[in-house]
Amino acid sequence: MTIINNSQYRKPLPNSNVDYFDTQAAVDAIKPGAYATLPYTSRVLAENLVRRCDPDMLNDALKQIIEGKQDLDFPWYPARVVCHDILGQTALVDLAGLRDAIAAKGGDPAKVNPVVPTQLIVDHSLAV
Known part of the structure; x- marks a missing residue:
């Protein structure tokens, strides 16, 4: 990146x-x-x-x-993105599907990556 x-x-x-x-x-x-x-x-x-x-x-x-205007699309460059488990799973599925599509077209699926560092937080607790 x-x-x-x-x-x-x-x-x-x-x-x-x-x-x-x-x-x-x-x-x-x-x-x-x-x-x-x-x-x-x-x-x-x-x-x-x-x-x-x-x-x-x-x-x-x-x-x-x-x-204080909003005339243009604001160019925002976050240092990282933190995804909670529910939304993060959706993002992972999207990336996996995109990588499969790129591979099917003969491209290199390893080149499909987020443009900013992304962390997936999985927080599952069990109640017994």
Whole structure:
């Protein structure tokens, strides 16, 4: 699985060998001072966009957060998906069916995988 990180707002953290993504600079480049007025949850979504969004869509997506509009499909890039046993089983069946269909057409079924890490939680308890 390939995870794309944007480099436009990637900066070195002073006095270390670690980089960070300057979400405040990205938001304030669109509307100065806007980052300070964003709710925390919007800041988290903005950071996700600065890290992972297609660079051609980044400004439009950030502008949508800043202005509180819903004009575009929001590009969301979760770090992982956690499936409960009921919905997770359905997802596994869908993936298995897709892999069978790819194999029947002569393709490589091993290439059919979720695009983000996915965890299946199975919680069954027995009452005796």
